[in-house]
Amino acid sequence: MKRDTISLWLKNEKGFSLIEVLVSLVLMGMIGVGFLGAVTNASKASFSTDVLDSARSLAANQMEYVRKQAYADTYEPGPIPADYSGYSVTIDASPADTRDGNIQKVRV
Numbered sequence: 001m002k003r004d005t006i007s008l009w010l011k012n013e014k015g016f017s018l019i020e021v022l023v024s025l026v027l028m029g030m031i032g033v034g035f036l037g038a039v040t041n042a043s044k045a046s047f048s049t050d051v052l053d054s055a056r057s058l059a060a061n062q063m064e065y066v067r068k069q070a071y072a073d074t075y076e077p078g079p080i081p082a083d084y085s086g087y088s089v090t091i092d093a094s095p096a097d098t099r100d101g102n103i104q105k106v107r108v
Contacts, residue, residue, distance in 0.1 A: 058084050062108045066091060
């Protein structure tokens with residue numbers, strides 16, 4: 001009797017309709033597009049973070065170079081390491097708004 005129940009159940013079972021298959025494919029496609037969009041945004045964010053980190057490191061390197069120099073009205077940029085090809089350095093020095101004339105505001 002158990003065998004008859006299983007065979008009856010299998011006879012009443014029908015396959016997926018075309019609409020069900022199409023709906024599932026559309027849903028899977030939407031999920032895939034969303035996932036690829038997230039991967040693209042993460043890649044762009046990683047690249048821009050790398051550029052900003054490199055610029056920050058180069059600026060810190062140039063500030064250390066200026067600190068080692070004697071007090072002057074203008075400063076020439078220090079050597080740029082080969083790792084930073086494509087970057088340029090500009091150094092602006094101006095007297096700070098204080099009573100002490102030996103303090104400068106240096107911007108790299």
